Amino acid sequence: MNRIDKRFKELRRKKKKAFIVYVTAGDPNAKATERIILELDRCGVDILELGIPFSDPIADGPTIQAASQRSLSNNINIGKILGLVGRVRRATDIPIALMTYYNPVYIYGIKDFVKDAKDAGVDGIIVPDLPPEEAEELISYSRRANFKNIFLLSPTSSRERIKFITKKSSGFIYYVSLTGVTGARESLPKDIANNVKMIKRMTDKPVCVGFGVSTPKQARSIARIADGVIVGSAVIKVIEKNLKKRDIHKKVARFITSLIRPVKGI
Amino acid sequence: MLPDKRGHFNGFGGKYVPETLMVALDELEREYKRARKDKRFKDKLDYYLRQYAGRPTPLYYAENLTKKLGGARIYLKREDLLLSGAHKINNTLGQVLLAKRMKKTRIIAETGAGQHGVATATAAAMFGLSCDVYMGDEDIKRQSLNVFRMKLLGAKVIPVHSGSKTLKDAINETLRDWVTNVRDTHYVLGSVVGPHPYPMIVRDFQSVIGKEAKRQLMRKEGRLPDYLVACVGGGSNSIGLFHPFFKEKKVRFIGVEAAGEGLRTDKHAAAIMGGKVGVLHGSKSFVLQNSDGQIDIAHSVSAGLDYPGVGPEHSYYSRIKRASYVGADDRQALKGFKMLSEVEGIIPALEPAHAIAYLTKLAPRLKKEKIIIVCLSGRGDKDIDIVKDALKL
Numbered sequence: 123m124n125r126i127d128k129r130f131k132e133l134r135r136k137k138k139k140a141f142i143v144y145v146t147a148g149d150p151n152a153k154a155t156e157r158i159i160l161e162l163d164r165c166g167v168d169i170l171e172l173g174i175p176f177s178d179p180i181a182d183g184p185t186i187q188a189a190s191q192r193s194l195s196n197n198i199n200i201g202k203i204l205g206l207v208g209r210v211r212r213a214t215d216i217p218i219a220l221m222t223y224y225n226p227v228y229i230y231g232i233k234d235f236v237k238d239a240k241d242a243g244v245d246g247i248i249v250p251d252l253p254p255e256e257a258e259e260l261i262s263y264s265r266r267a268n269f270k271n272i273f274l275l276s277p278t279s280s281r282e283r284i285k286f287i288t289k290k291s292s293g294f295i296y297y298v299s300l301t302g303v304t305g306a307r308e309s310l311p312k313d314i315a316n317n318v319k320m321i322k323r324m325t326d327k328p329v330c331v332g333f334g335v336s337t338p339k340q341a342r343s344i345a346r347i348a349d350g351v352i353v354g355s356a357v358i359k360v361i362e363k364n365l366k367k368r369d370i371h372k373k374v375a376r377f378i379t380s381l382i383r384p385v386k387g388i
Numbered sequence: 389m390l391p392d393k394r395g396h397f398n399g400f401g402g403k404y405v406p407e408t409l410m411v412a413l414d415e416l417e418r419e420y421k422r423a424r425k426d427k428r429f430k431d432k433l434d435y436y437l438r439q440y441a442g443r444p445t446p447l448y449y450a451e452n453l454t455k456k457l458g459g460a461r462i463y464l465k466r467e468d469l470l471l472s473g474a475h476k477i478n479n480t481l482g483q484v485l486l487a488k489r490m491k492k493t494r495i496i497a498e499t500g501a502g503q504h505g506v507a508t509a510t511a512a513a514m515f516g517l518s519c520d521v522y523m524g525d526e527d528i529k530r531q532s533l534n535v536f537r538m539k540l541l542g543a544k545v546i547p548v549h550s551g552s553k554t555l556k557d558a559i560n561e562t563l564r565d566w567v568t569n570v571r572d573t574h575y576v577l578g579s580v581v582g583p584h585p586y587p588m589i590v591r592d593f594q595s596v597i598g599k600e601a602k603r604q605l606m607r608k609e610g611r612l613p614d615y616l617v618a619c620v621g622g623g624s625n626s627i628g629l630f631h632p633f634f635k636e637k638k639v640r641f642i643g644v645e646a647a648g649e650g651l652r653t654d655k656h657a658a659a660i661m662g663g664k665v666g667v668l669h670g671s672k673s674f675v676l677q678n679s680d681g682q683i684d685i686a687h688s689v690s691a692g693l694d695y696p697g698v699g700p701e702h703s704y705y706s707r708i709k710r711a712s713y714v715g716a717d718d719r720q721a722l723k724g725f726k727m728l729s730e731v732e733g734i735i736p737a738l739e740p741a742h743a744i745a746y747l748t749k750l751a752p753r754l755k756k757e758k759i760i761i762v763c764l765s766g767r768g769d770k771d772i773d774i775v776k777d778a779l780k781l
Contacts, residue, residue: 225683255403
C-alpha cells in the first residue's frame, strides 16, 4: 500500500487529523533538509511535502519564492532531490509527496520522473500549475506505479470541477483555503468550512487544507473541518530566520510542535 | 481551426495554471465566444478602433527603403501611427470591452517595453476602469517615458523586483495578483502567450493588422504579398499580420527573434531558435531554459522582445514549417533603427527595428517584382535614451 493511503487509513482508525508540512528541498542546503525531514518525522508530522524549486513559482508568495531562490543558488535539481529522499528513506517511513511546477518534471521526462521518484521512495506529487486536464500522461504513468497525484481545489472551483477533480485526485485532495498565493495570513476566509463540507459530500477521499495557515488557532479550526492541515510558508519563515544555525532542525521542530498539538488534540 | 477545444495548437498551448484561475479562464472563453458572435460588440470595438485609435493604419510603400536595398518592394504596415504608439491598442480595447461585459471593475496588466502598459492604461481610462500595471525594475529604468505616460493616464505602475526584473517576472507578478483578486479583476494579457484562451483572443484582436494589410495590398497591387516579416517576442504583432494569410500557402512568413548579443552567447531572447519545448506562464511552447527546466533570463536591447518564451501558435507554425524564424541581434537592430529614421523619416521602436534589420538581408536578394510587407509595430520615442547611449549621439 502507498504510504500516503496507509497513513490516512491509520489516522481514520484513530479518528485523528493529518498534519502536513511543506519545506523546499535544498533550503538552505541539502544536508539541512535531510536533518529537518528526520526531525519532522520525530515530531509526528504525518506527511511531508518536499518542494522542488522552480525559477518562476507563480502560485507562491514572497516566502517560498525566496526559499526557491536560496535552493536554486545551490544548484539543486530533481536528481539531487531524489538522492536526498533515498538517503532519508533509510531512516524514516514518513509519506513524502513532491511539490513542484510542471516544467522541471516535463523536462526530466514524465515516465522517468515517476519511475525514479517511486524508486527513491517518493509516494506522490502535487503540481499546482497542472490541472488534471493537462495531466493525462502523468496520471497514466502514476496509476501503474501506485504513485499518487494530488490535485488542488480552490474557493473558485465550480461544482462540476469539484466532481471532476475529486475523481482524478489520488492520495488526498488539496483544498486551497483562499484565492491567492502561498504565504502566512493573519486571518483566513470564512467560507472554508462550507466549501470543505461541500467537497466532502462529493468524495470519500481525504480533504486537506493549505495556504495561509500559520498559527495554532488557525490549525485547530481547520483540523475541526478537514482531514488534514497543511503548513508551508510559516515553516519556511522559521528556516529563513535560522539559515546559518547548526541546530536549524531543532528550531523548526519547536515551531512544528506548537502547531501539531492543536491539530492532534481534536 | 486551431486552437482546439482545449486550447492546443497541435500539442502546444493549453492551460497550465493554478486551479483558482481555471474558472476565470473558462468564464473569459465563454464571454469571448459570445462577444465574437454579437454584432453590437463587434460594431462597438470597430467604432473605437476607427474613431479613437486611428484604424485603418496605412500600408505605406517605402519607396526610399526599397531603392536603398535594391530588391523587393517593401510595404510598411504602419501600426506605429495608432493611438498610444503601437499595435497593442488593438488588443487592449477588445479586452477591456470584454472586461466590461464580464462586469469586472479592475484591470491588471504586465508590460515589458511599456507599450502594452500604456495601451492598457489608455483603454482603462477610456472605459473608466481602475488599472494596475506590473513592470520589471530593469524595464522601468530603460523605458521611463512609458512609465510616465501610464501614470498620466491614471494607471498605477507597480515595480517588480524579482528574478530578471523584466517582462517574465512582470507576468509572474500579474498572475499572482490575478490569482488573488480574480473575482473582480480581469487580466489584460498583452501578447499571444499565457494559458488558453489568451493566445487565441489576442491573436484574433491583432488579426486586424493582417486583414487590413491584405485588403490594402489587393487594392494597390492587385495581388498577395510574397513575404510577411515581423518581429517576435511573445509574438502578437507577427501573429496579427501572419494569421489572416495562413491559408495563402504562397505567402511566406518570417518571424524575427531578438538575437541579443548573438545566438551563440547566452544573452539573447530567441526562444524558437535557441529554446526547448517547455511550460512557462500557462502554456506549452518553446522556452529558453537550462537542462533542469529552470527558465533562463533572456536578453535583448529591446525590452518588448526581452522574454524567454514565445506564443504557442508560433511554436506550431515553426514545427509545421509554416513560418521560418530568424534572428537579428542588438547591433543589427540599432542599425535598422537608424536606417529607417534616416531613409524614410520614420523612427521605429527597437522591436520592429529587428524586422527592419532583417530586411537588409532579405530584400536585396529578391527580384524587384517581389513584395514584402513588414509590420512596423510601434514608434520609437520610448527608445531614444537607449539609442542615444548605444549610438553615442
